[in-house]
Structure formats: structure tokens, C-alpha cells
Amino acid sequence: MFSFIKSSLKKIYSSITSQLGTLFGREKIDHELLKELEVILLSADTGVATTRSIIEQLKKKHAAGDITEGNSLKAALHESLLSILSKPAAPSFENNVFVLVGINGSGKTTFASKLAHQYQSLGKKVLLVAADTFRAAATQQLAQWAEKTGVAIEQGTESQDPASVVFKGCERFIKESYDILIIDTAGRLHTKSHLLNELAKIKRVIDKQLPNENIQTLLTIDGMLGQNSFEQAKLFKECTNVNGIVLTKMDGTGKGGIVFAIADELTIPIWYLTFGEQVDQLKEFDKNEYITNLLNT
Numbered sequence: 001m002f003s004f005i006k007s008s009l010k011k012i013y014s015s016i017t018s019q020l021g022t023l024f025g026r027e028k029i030d031h032e033l034l035k036e037l038e039v040i041l042l043s044a045d046t047g048v049a050t051t052r053s054i055i056e057q058l059k060k061k062h063a064a065g066d067i068t069e070g071n072s073l074k075a076a077l078h079e080s081l082l083s084i085l086s087k088p089a090a091p092s093f094e095n096n097v098f099v100l101v102g103i104n105g106s107g108k109t110t111f112a113s114k115l116a117h118q119y120q121s122l123g124k125k126v127l128l129v130a131a132d133t134f135r136a137a138a139t140q141q142l143a144q145w146a147e148k149t150g151v152a153i154e155q156g157t158e159s160q161d162p163a164s165v166v167f168k169g170c171e172r173f174i175k176e177s178y179d180i181l182i183i184d185t186a187g188r189l190h191t192k193s194h195l196l197n198e199l200a201k202i203k204r205v206i207d208k209q210l211p212n213e214n215i216q217t218l219l220t221i222d223g224m225l226g227q228n229s230f231e232q233a234k235l236f237k238e239c240t241n242v243n244g245i246v247l248t249k250m251d252g253t254g255k256g257g258i259v260f261a262i263a264d265e266l267t268i269p270i271w272y273l274t275f276g277e278q279v280d281q282l283k284e285f286d287k288n289e290y291i292t293n294l295l296n297t
């Protein structure tokens, strides 16, 4: 891993890792200590239900005599965290059509540019589609990124039906033999039925136009919002079939516990973490690496 990625990601864990380190260093493991662990997990955005289930598992192991000192506590916590992150199916990176959904400001457009850049760096021919026609500025924002990174873009006019821009994007994808298609959508939530209809319409267009492609819908969640992002994520989950989650702005949070709450409560796999506004500040999520860094094992 590049060292700058490593140091950016460290910010996510640093606070929780040092607090856990203090616990692992204690000689006696008792209920008092597990209570402290519970507080650390809760303050790291792990969520009430998820934290409770982790602590219950640890209490059982403690009662059975399997947790006697710091190292065995660390190993048991590692096991619990890994089983949570293994609940959703593992992400598959063998896809070529991506629809990005998520609420306003959650980082869709920035992620679209990052994903495009990443595929382009791998030698792929990438087409971006600006299907957020709600604001003229939204298309401009994506167009600026596209210009900066030299990626092709299909854009509509303000107030044009987003599905018709997607239609044109799909046509161009086939005609000009692109490898990767990345569709940026609007994040506004007038009403649930509005969102549902709009996303369903876009999805119908893609399914019809590109029946042989591997299409994935990715939901961006602002990592800084913590538990507040859950209600929105649940709404999107009800409106469309979300295949994976992109946790954005992880550079702005020292609360690395959110990944466990997401995997546990939403059972959707996390695909990417983003940690900055530069085009290369994204990383595929690796559950083993994440836990190892978090626990500093």
C-alpha cells in the first residue's frame, strides 16, 4: 500500500486503536473492562445493536474461560469483528457498469471521478454519464473532473430527463466501445416515490440497453455522519437494489466503527473507502486489513 494511503487511513483508526491498545495491555480482564470496551465501540460509531452483540459474544467467551488476558481478548474481538464484516457477500470487482446513488453531498460526483480515474489508470476506456440534471452545477462539476483527468463524459442539459441522458450514455458506450460506464445521479429526496421512480427508470434503461454487462448500484454514505446516515441508507435500500457501499470522507472521522454497523445492520458489503478530495484518494475495502490496522495486530 502506498504510504500516503496508509497515513490517511491511520486517521480513521488512530483514536480507537490507541484506546483499545490500553485495554489489551491490562492484566485483568473482567466485566468492568468489557464495559469500557463497550463505551469505546459506541463512541466509534459502531452502533448500539452491533456493539451489544460484540460484547455479548465476548462475555460468553470470558465466562467460558477463553478470554484471560489482553492477547486472548484481542483475538476474540478480531474474530467477532471479522464475522460481522463477513455477513454481507464479498464485493466483486469484475464489473463494468456502475450507477452511483446517495443523498445530496454524500460524495457521489467526487467518487465517480475517482473511480473513473482508477479504471483509466488501469488502461480502461471510461465513459462518465452526468445524469444529475437537477442542477446545472452538478454536470459542470463532473465535467471539470472529466477534463482534469481526461475521461470522456456524456452530459445532458439542465432539467433534461436523467433517464434520457443515461440512454444516450448507454448508446455511446456500445457505439464507441467503452470498457467502463459510470453514471452519476442526483441525490435529492423529494419523496420516496419520486426517488424510487427515478432510479427505477434509470435502471430499466440500462438493463434494456446493456443486457450483457455487469451492472452494479453503489450507494455513497458520508462516513462523517455516523449513525445519522443509516436512515437514508435504509431508504435507498428500499428504493433500489444496492450492491455495495462507498464510505466517503473517512479522512474526516476518527470513528472507524461505522463499517461494522453498516455490515451488521444493512448487510450490504462495503466496496470502497474514500479519504480526501484528490482524485486518487480512494481504496478498495479489505476487511482483514481493516481489522488488523484497527486492532494494531
Ligand SMILES: Nc1nc2c(ncn2[C@@H]2O[C@H](COP(=O)(O)OP(=O)(O)OP(=O)(O)O)[C@@H](O)[C@H]2O)c(=O)[nH]1
Residues within 6 Å of the ligand: 102, 103, 104, 105, 106, 107, 108, 109, 110, 111, 132, 138, 186, 187, 188, 220, 248, 249, 250, 251, 252, 274, 275, 276, 277, 281
Ligand atoms: N474530506 C473529504 N471530502 C470529500 C470526500 N468526498 C467528497 N468530498 C467533498 O464532499 C462534498 C460533496 O461531494 P460531492 O461529490 O459533490 O457529493 P454528491 O453526492 O455528488 O452531492 P450532490 O450532487 O449534491 O448530490 C464536496 O465538497 C467534496 O469535495 C472525501 O473523501 N473526503
Ligand SMILES: [Mg+2]
Residues within 6 Å of the ligand: 108, 109, 110, 132, 138, 184, 185
Ligand atoms: Mg453530485
